[in-house]
Structures are given as C-alpha cells and as structure tokens.
Amino acid sequence: MAAVVYEQLEITPRRRAWRRLMRRGGAMFGLTVVAFFIAVALLAPWLSPDDPLATSWSAVRAAPTAAHPFGADELGRDVLSRVIWGTRASLLAGVVSVSISLALGVPIGMLAGYLGRWVDAVISRITDAMLACPFLILAIALAAFLGPSLSNAMIAIGISATPIFIRLTRAQVLSAKAEDYVEAARALGNPHWRIALRHIFPNIVPPLIVQATLAIAAAVIAEASLSFLGLGQQPPAPSWGSMLNTARNYVDQAPWMAIWPGVSIFLLVLSFNLLGDGLRDALDPRHK
Amino acid sequence: MLNYLLQRLAMLVPTLFFVSILIFGLQQLLPGDPAIALAGEDRDPNVVAFLRAKFHLDEPLPMRYWYWLSGVLHGDLGDSVRIQKPVTELILEKLPVTLQLAAMAIVIALVIGITAGVISAVKKDTGWDYAANVFALWGLSTPNFWLGILLILLFAVQLGWLPASGYVSPFEDLRANLAAMIMPAFVLGNAFAAVLMRHTRSAMLQVLSSDYVRTARAKGLDERVVVLKHALRNALIPVITLGALGLGELLGGAVLTEQVFTIPGFGKLIVDAVFNRDYSVVQGVVLFTATVYIMLNLLADLAYYLVNPRMRH
Numbered sequence: 001m002a003a004v005v006y007e008q009l010e011i012t013p014r015r016r017a018w019r020r021l022m023r024r025g026g027a028m029f030g031l032t033v034v035a036f037f038i039a040v041a042l043l044a045p046w047l048s049p050d051d052p053l054a055t056s057w058s059a060v061r062a063a064p065t066a067a068h069p070f071g072a073d074e075l076g077r078d079v080l081s082r083v084i085w086g087t088r089a090s091l092l093a094g095v096v097s098v099s100i101s102l103a104l105g106v107p108i109g110m111l112a113g114y115l116g117r118w119v120d121a122v123i124s125r126i127t128d129a130m131l132a133c134p135f136l137i138l139a140i141a142l143a144a145f146l147g148p149s150l151s152n153a154m155i156a157i158g159i160s161a162t163p164i165f166i167r168l169t170r171a172q173v174l175s176a177k178a179e180d181y182v183e184a185a186r187a188l189g190n191p192h193w194r195i196a197l198r199h200i201f202p203n204i205v206p207p208l209i210v211q212a213t214l215a216i217a218a219a220v221i222a223e224a225s226l227s228f229l230g231l232g233q234q235p236p237a238p239s240w241g242s243m244l245n246t247a248r249n250y251v252d253q254a255p256w257m258a259i260w261p262g263v264s265i266f267l268l269v270l271s272f273n274l275l276g277d278g279l280r281d282a283l284d285p286r287h288k
Numbered sequence: 289m290l291n292y293l294l295q296r297l298a299m300l301v302p303t304l305f306f307v308s309i310l311i312f313g314l315q316q317l318l319p320g321d322p323a324i325a326l327a328g329e330d331r332d333p334n335v336v337a338f339l340r341a342k343f344h345l346d347e348p349l350p351m352r353y354w355y356w357l358s359g360v361l362h363g364d365l366g367d368s369v370r371i372q373k374p375v376t377e378l379i380l381e382k383l384p385v386t387l388q389l390a391a392m393a394i395v396i397a398l399v400i401g402i403t404a405g406v407i408s409a410v411k412k413d414t415g416w417d418y419a420a421n422v423f424a425l426w427g428l429s430t431p432n433f434w435l436g437i438l439l440i441l442l443f444a445v446q447l448g449w450l451p452a453s454g455y456v457s458p459f460e461d462l463r464a465n466l467a468a469m470i471m472p473a474f475v476l477g478n479a480f481a482a483v484l485m486r487h488t489r490s491a492m493l494q495v496l497s498s499d500y501v502r503t504a505r506a507k508g509l510d511e512r513v514v515v516l517k518h519a520l521r522n523a524l525i526p527v528i529t530l531g532a533l534g535l536g537e538l539l540g541g542a543v544l545t546e547q548v549f550t551i552p553g554f555g556k557l558i559v560d561a562v563f564n565r566d567y568s569v570v571q572g573v574v575l576f577t578a579t580v581y582i583m584l585n586l587l588a589d590l591a592y593y594l595v596n597p598r599m600r601h
Contacts, residue, residue: 125302128303129305129309130310132303132536132578132582134536134581135536135537135540136537137558137577141311143562144562145314225433225544229559244431244434248437248440258438262437265431266430266434270425
C-alpha cells in the first residue's frame with residue numbers, strides 16, 4: 001500500500017536525493033569527470049595511442065608534438081599513453097582501498113555501537129590508537145613492512161582509513177539505536193542480528209556513502225603519494241604518482257612530464273570531493 | 289582542572305598501549321623470518337644469529353613485545369641497522385629541520401586560512417565567499433608533491449628566484465635557510481590552510497548569528513571591532529581543536545614535501561629507512577609521530593578547556 005502511494009507521488013527518498021544532487025552544479029561536474037575517468041580506464045587499450053611501456057631512444061624527453069601530444073618521458077615513452085593507463089591504477093586504488101575500509105570498518109563499528117560496554121571500549125581505544133598515527137605515515141609504514149607493490153599500497157591505505165569508518169558507523173548506530181522504530185522492532189521480539197542488519201543498517205547507509213566518496217578522493221591522493229615515494233605501483237607500470245617522481249628529476253629539461261599526471265590527480269580528486277560534498281547535501285538536508 | 293587533566297591522562301594510557309601494540313605488530317607483517325629480513329640483502333649468518341638473539345626471536349611473542357616495550361619506555365627505540373646509530377639519536381638529529389618546516393607551514397596556514405575563513409563568512413554568498421571556497425577545494429584536492437614540483441618549475445627553473453632544493457642550517461646562513469624553506473613551507477601549509485579556512489568559516493557563521501554579536505552591533509560598535517574582537521575570538525575556540533586534529537595530516541604531508549625539496553628532516557628519514565629496510569627506524573618514527581600527535585591533541589583539549597568556561601561544569 002505504502003509503496004503504491006509513493007510510486008504515484010514519485011517521491012521515494014532515493015529519487016528526492018537524486019533530484020537534489022542534480023541541482024548542484026559542482027556535484028554534477030564531479031560526477032561527469034568521474035564518469036569520464038572510468039570510461040578512460042575501461043577503454044585504455046583502445047584510447048591509448050601508444051604502448052605505455054614502449055621505449056624509444058629517438059623520443060627521449062621529446063617536447064609535445066603531434067606524435068606525442070603530452071610529450072615523451074626520460075625513456076622516450078609516450079606521456080599521454082602512460083597518463084591514460086595510469087588512470088587504472090588510481091581508480092583501482094581508490095575503489096579497492098575504500099572497499100577494504102568499508103568491509104572492515106562497518107562491521108566493527110556496528111559491533112561497537114550495537115553491543116556497547118567492554119566491546120565498545122576496546123574497539124574505541126584501538127580506533128583512537130590507529131587515528132593517533134597520521135594517515136599517510138601509517139600507510140607508509142604498512143606499505144614498507146608489507147613490501148612495495150600496488151596491491152600492498154591498496155591494503156595499506158585501506159587499513160589506514162578503516163578507523164574513520166569504525167567511528168562513523170559506531171556513532172550512527174548509537175543514534176539509530178535510540179530511535180522508536182528500533183525500539184519497536186525489539187519489542188516485537190526480533191533477534192539482534194535482524195535488528196542490526198534489517199532495521200539499523202539501511203538507515204546508516206547514506207552517511208557511509210558520503211564518507212566513502214570523500215575517502216576515495218583521499219585514497220587516490222594517498223596512492224599517488226605512495227607511488228611518488230616508490231611504495232605503490234612499481235616501474236615500468238604507469239601510475240600518476242610514480243610519473244611525477246621521475247618528472248621531479250627532469251623538471252628543468254622536460255617540464256611537460258610533470259604537468260599532465262598532476263592535472264589528472266587533481267581533477268580526479270577534486271571531482272570525488274565535489275561529488276562527496278554534493279551527496280552530503282543531497283542525502284542529509286539537515287547538514288549545511 | 290586537575291580532575292579533568294587526570295581524566296584525560298588516564299584515557300591516554302590505553303591509547304598509547306594500543307599504539308605500541310600496533311607498531312610492534314608491524315614487524316609481524318614482514319614475510320618470513322624477521323631476522324633474515326632485518327639482516328638486509330647479504331643475509332650474513334652471523335648477523336642473522338646476532339639479530340635473532342638481540343630481538344629475542346626464539347622467545348614467544350608476548351615476551352618479545354615486553355622486551356621491546358621496556359626498551360621504548362627507557363627511550364631506547366632500537367638501533368638503525370644501516371647507520372649504526374640509536375634510532376632516538378637519529379630522530380632528535382632530524383627533528384629540528386622538520387619542526388622549522390612545520391612551524392613555518394603552520395604560520396602560513398593560519399594567516400591564509402583564518403583570513404580567508406573570516407572574509408568568506410563576513411561576505412557570505414558574495415564573490416569573496418565563492419573565491420575562498422574555491423581556494424579551499426583547490427587546497428584539499430592538490431597533491432602537495434605536485435604543487436611542489438610546479439613551484440620549483442616556476443620559481444627555481446623559470447624565474448630563478450629560489451633554490452630548487454637543498455637545505456642550509458639557519459645558524460649558518462639565515463637568509464639562505466629561509467630562501468630554501470619558503471617554498472616547501474608554503475606547499476605544506478597550503479592544504480592545512482584549506483582545512484582551517486573551512487573550520488573558521490563555519491565557526492564564524494555560527495558566531496555571527498548569535499545574540500551577543502547582535503547586541504554588540506546594536507550598541508553601535510564598529511563592524512571591524514564586532515568581527516575581530518567579539519566574533520573571531522569565540523570562533524577560534526573550535527578552530528584550535530579541529531586544527532590540532534589536522535596536524536597529523538601536516539606531519540604526513542611533511543614526508544612528501546621533504547622528499548620533493550630534498551630536505552633532510554624527519555620525513556626523509558622514514559622514506560630512506562623504508563628503502564634501506566631499516567625497520568626499527570620506521571617503527572621509531574611512527575611511534576614518535578603518534579606520541580607527538582597524541583600530546584598535541586591533549587594540549588589542544590586543555591587549551592579548549594581553559595578558554596571555554598562552559599567546559600568546566
């Protein structure tokens with residue numbers, strides 16, 4: 001019955017949020033750019049004019065020309081092709097590491113918030129301890145001990161960002177637990193797991209979506225940072241961060257090597273930030 | 289006050305305990321025998337045997353943790369395998385460089401961030417506000433190592449005004465020191481300025497709509513006095529605490545900034561240690577950073593408590 005009424009009025013909460021999101025220029029810009037980068041990552045083999053790994057001694061540090069629109073790097077590799085293929089590493093790192101944080105942080109945060117007492121006390125102190133280590137330094141340390149590779153960088157970033165999700169989930173569960181509908185579900189004799197999964201969880205999803213979007217932006221920067229330090233994607237595979245690392249050494253001879261990988265990181269991170277800000281306004285009208 | 293301080297200190301104990309477990313636990317992530325990993329590429333059997341005895345690797349994990357922890361509590365963070373120096377000594381040697389960088393960055397961030405935040409709140413929904421928000425978004429989305437490279441390209445390569453990298457001690461040549469540090473400090477302060485701008489803006493907006501500001505205005509006070517004396521003073525209270533939380537990001541950013549500008553500080557120490565597989569240095573730096581961060585937050589909380597009388601009840 002309720003569903004029928006909603007359909008007639010066409011104001012399901014999801015639709016309302018989507019409409020609010022559509023009205024925000026910044027969020028729409030972000031969404032478009034993110035979609036563009038996803039398309040570039042998927043179509044990399046067809047879009048890239050050259051093999052991103054093919055070296056050419058005749059094109060070493062060649063300035064931008066028709067053959068190499070973004071120029072060539074210190075080994076004569078086409079910068080445009082490497083930027084295109086580098087999209088994969090950045091997007092993958094953003095999405096996979098945030099998925100790791102969600103997969104770890106949400107269940108642990110729900111346990112802390114729902115069970116309370118000593119479980120909450122222990123989880124909260126561990127979360128405090130993790131938050132005491134600055135995000136990037138913790139990620140560097142984890143990547144150092146795990147060994148340098150793109151997948152280890154994603155694990156390191158994912159683990160370092162987990163405490164944020166534990167805290168958020170815990171706080172949301174605590175406030176949802178006090179709501180009447182949870183009280184009602186408990187009074188009806190629902191088992192704990194059912195209350196937690198069916199009644200509480202759906203209500204804490206919106207803030208998690210917002211935080212996850214903003215966390216992808218942070219994870220993209222973190223992956224680029226680790227790759228810049230040599231702890232992420234390993235050469236010769238292309239990644240924006242490691243391209244900037246080599247570009248740093250040739251900044252006086254081949255400045256074009258430093259421009260496009262940086263512009264790409266900036267645009268992708270900016271877009272996820274704009275999308276996250278827009279989603280926050282769309283999903284939580286109380287927050288201004 | 290004393291009660292509050294004791295309460296806060298008591299909460300630190302479990303946090304520091306878990307921090308120590310976390311950092312000790314990093315060692316367990318090393319694939320295979322830690323003694324072999326720590327011995328470096330030569331895998332000299334003598335070194336391996338020495339390390340195994342030194343780190344008590346044949347004993348159970350809780351015992352090893354206990355040996356490590358009692359060392360740490362005595363200020364012994366272990367020795368650098370590569371440089372043959374105590375880690376504590378290395379950290380104290382590099383610390384002043386990073387402190388100078390961080391202090392300059394914080395000053396730059398405070399000046400830019402708070403000014404932009406105040407202007408955007410006072411001129412809400414105007415071009416000024418819009419520009420300040422764009423600046424904040426730019427600051428939050430630009431990787432600082434890229435900004436560093438761009439500034440080197442402009443000020444060192446193109447204009448030739450500033451050195452591209454390197455470090456000179458301020459006691460040797462203050463001018464050269466400042467010339468070498470101004471770009472890295474700006475790069476590091478940029479993102480922090482963006483965070484401070486956002487906090488200042490929202491705190492100012494809240495304060496500007498409060499009753500006592502309306503009263504001050506109704507008394508006919510000059511708008512400048514209302515904004516700077518009545519509003520900003522109160523708005524800065526939450527900015528202190530939130531700003532202290534942002535210091536962690538600043539320490540992380542220092543690692544990248546020092547790498548871009550080849551500044552021999554704390555961040556360079558951890559990166560070099562990572563590549564030299566000098567694991568006790570990595571652990572030492574993380575432990576030290578976490579402790580400093582926890583202490584700074586404690587100080588910020590105390591400052592908040594001192595300036596905000598409402599907290600005392």
